[in-house]
Amino acid sequence: MRAFLASAIGVACTAALVLPTAAIAAPAPAVPASTAPPGSTQSLPLVPLVPDAPGDDRAAGTVPQGLTERDAKLFSLLGVIWDDPEAELHGTVQVRTRSTGTGAWSRWQFLETHNHQHAADAGTAEREPGKTRGSTAPLWVGASDGVEVRVRPEGDAAVRGAAPAPLPSGLRLELVDPGDDPPPGTTTTAAADAAEDNADDAAAQTGAADDADDPRTTVLTAEDAAASAVNADLVPLGATEVPALSKAETEAQTFVLGGKPRIGPRPRIVTRKGWGANEQLRERNFVYTKRVKVAFVHHSATGNNYSCSQADSVLRSIYRYHVKSSGWRDLGYNFAIDKCGNIYEGRAGGVAKAVMGAHTLGFNTNSTGIAVLGTYSKSKPPAAVAKAVARLTAWKLGLYGADPSAKTTLKSGGGNRYKKGTIAKLHVIAGHRDGVSTDCPGGHLYSKLAQVRAASARLQGR
Known part of the structure; x- marks a missing residue:
């Protein structure tokens, strides 16, 4: 098991220490594709x-x-x-x-x-x-x-x-x-299953009780394990969530050159395993940029007719639409937030890492994309949404030394607002419409961003 983790964690790193820039290949499948989640x-x-x-x-x-x-x-x-x-x-x-x-x-x-x-x-x-x-x-x-x-x-x-x-x-x-929600329970890797099979044989000979046939126990495929291993500096393999930490705990776990980090408390984040991502849909590699300078806020424009208990299904559906229908390598957004303020891991590669997304045309390098599930052109977002965006950005931007209340620059890769090569001056917490000409993230959500910037900076202790 340790040997498996060592190979799968090749890209894992302490949050602010090592930021990979190359594509990282995941291991080959360990179990048949027929075990993939439905959908x-x-x-x-x-x-x-x-x-x-x-x-x-x-x-x-x-x-x-x-x-x-x-x-x-x-x-x-x-x-x-x-x-x-x-x-x-x-x-x-x-x-x-x-x-x-x-x-x-x-x-x-x-x-x-x-x-x-x-x-x-x-x-x-x-x-x-x-x-x-x-x-x-x-x-x-x-x-x-x-x-x-x-x-x-x-x-x-x-x-x-x-x-x-x-x-x-x-x-x-x-x-x-989107298929059914994943069953609750423990998870194992294929390698761990082999060891458990040996234990099963021993248990059968001694008549000892065993839970190998417990339907709540699910197997991690190689793709599952790879998507989880990049968070191994934060949580165990197969974890369904990254738990919240206090500000003091977060600061103690964050290493930066030059002294104490300016960082907000780490929020609870539902992992891809937690919302039931089918890891066999996406491309195997993880692609990184150098850092995170800007957080772009989006709305998913999928409508508001969902309950928060359905958010996992909404996210699995968007993921499948992005990959199977639109032809993208993975879910476009780095994070998602539902209308109750729950935060979800988006594109695979590690929640603390600078994962390149496909969310803001021309500005996916050195940025992160946060999608609020819903449509906020005519509807006002619940208060929990602004609070969640502030919590997430205070932590994520803090890992890279970024001040949520400041402005910074990004070079455009080409779009309908900034030509390729243009140096754009942007808020560190920006709306999608700040980078390109679009309604996203909807007028009502966009109007909350000044409040979000101030709250995020306060959480960082600025």
Whole structure:
């Protein structure tokens, strides 16, 4: 077991000591893929709908597309994707779904179509041509078994009488089933199982009691172990959460050159194991940058129609949508926060490390991305959200000596607000819209960021 840990922990480090910059390979699978957590994605091509407006032109790609009312296998989240990640969908996407609980159809709901500014940076391996796809933001609809969708192109609102823009090619509806929550209980690695098998044999000979058949005991695959091992400087292998520490305890465990760290108390963080991430979905490598200078705050734009007990399922659904539907290497965000203020580990690589995400196009290097689950363009976030963002940033930024109340600079990798190579001056705690032109994280959440910066700095003792 110790030998296994030594190899899997190759990238683990004391929080502020060693910051890997290269891609790190995880071990090969130790158990069959059939043991992976359940979950599925249905991909349904959209078809032209009957033209219903003058000027609709099938050849020009301006005929509305969609799917008429139909049955589907169980799903809880949906989105629309298309072939070219550089293409934008200038139009509207509406869906309605049938609940498995009531059998009733929902009202029509709009999907956020301007989602292209959540992505890996140009020129990175994650953004290689042919690997990724364009997409709307996903929408959480709850357990459903029926769907209808319509996509309509729009003209330039600034030009009266402008012809509708062509819709992107290869439009498909993605229906995501997150699978069941992982069972509570202990976890073991495949290596530990072999030792336990020997113990089982001995127990059988002596008639001793054993819990090897306890259904609450689950096996860590090699991918599970690798994703957990990068947090081994904080918690044991297979832990479902990183427990909270007091400020004094956090300071005692944080080493910085030059003296006492300015850092907030470590918050409780639900690990990927805790929310049931299927580690066989993501790419095996972990990719790091040099440090964390900026925390970008996002909303997931998945809607607010979820309970906090469903947050694990929402997160598993977004993860699957990012990887299987959008073609990203892993979940795009480094962290997620639900509306009750619970904090979750996002992209694999270690919660204390400078993991490169795919959350803020052009600014994924030397930053971390925090997604608040929900949509906050018209709805106000609960008070617990701002408190959680402040707690998380006070700790995470403190590991890298960053002052939450200050400003800093990042070089743009290219986007719709800052050209490639531009040095942008940004708040250390910034909204997604500060780096690119987007509504994210929604006006109501964005308006809370000044309060978050002040609270985060206070938690650091500034």
